Amino acid sequence: MPADELDARILALLLEQPRTSVREYARILGVARGTLQARLDRLDRDGVITGYGPRLSPEALGYRVLAFVHLEVTQGHLDATGRALAAVPEIIEAFSITGGGDLLTRVVARDAAHLEDVIQRLVQVPGVVRTRTEVALRERVPQRMLPLVREVGRDAAAGRTP
Template structure:
């Protein structure tokens, strides 16, 4: 999918003013509401816009600890390990990675005792050989995409 300047402008508005409606964005962009709606739908279907759910902070539920756990896996177990990890609610993200480890899990816990319990659950998953943990101290830059959109370095890419 090739993104044009209208797509970029719409993405900027969606990121800078997420609570405004498409009608408001159409007014700001000076185009018809139907045009904005069609662009929005196209961006969703192409996977450029990946969600509309609110961002919920685990801290609000008492999960003040954040850790990154590297998992070494037995060959051939990746898919089954990932499936088993989805049953552990404290695993909030997981990525296959290069370098040390096969899978990097982003986990949360309320305290060190709970973190140890989560790690023990990870170790118990069939196919997990070893874990290495790193506790995050302070999040310095939250997840963000607005600077990328503002930079506007568009290259034709395939999404999804």
């Protein structure tokens, strides 16, 4: 179910003020608390809201190096390899992809030597044929959803559907 204008306003508020109570959100939005709670429940159920909790900084936890590691995987082993990669704590995201490689992982490390150790561990995962690593120098656009939510709200207000 596509989000409507009120859904977009709710989502924007959740992103802008994540530590506010449901009662306060309802007051700010000018809707009944029950209405807001029903919307939140639906957004949860529909998978629009995928989690609640703090976003943590790997850098602040001592993981100052961010790298994107492309993995080429033996044909037919993508699922098993993906499950094995889940055991590597330095992999904070992994996606199956098209193009150059089969999996793209976002990897954090304490320093360059630690990154090399992580890559050596990845090469030993059954099914991994080869890796290619790109080290991020600086974050230019942080992970964000608010501009997208605002666009959804504008589209809904204008009667456009995605």
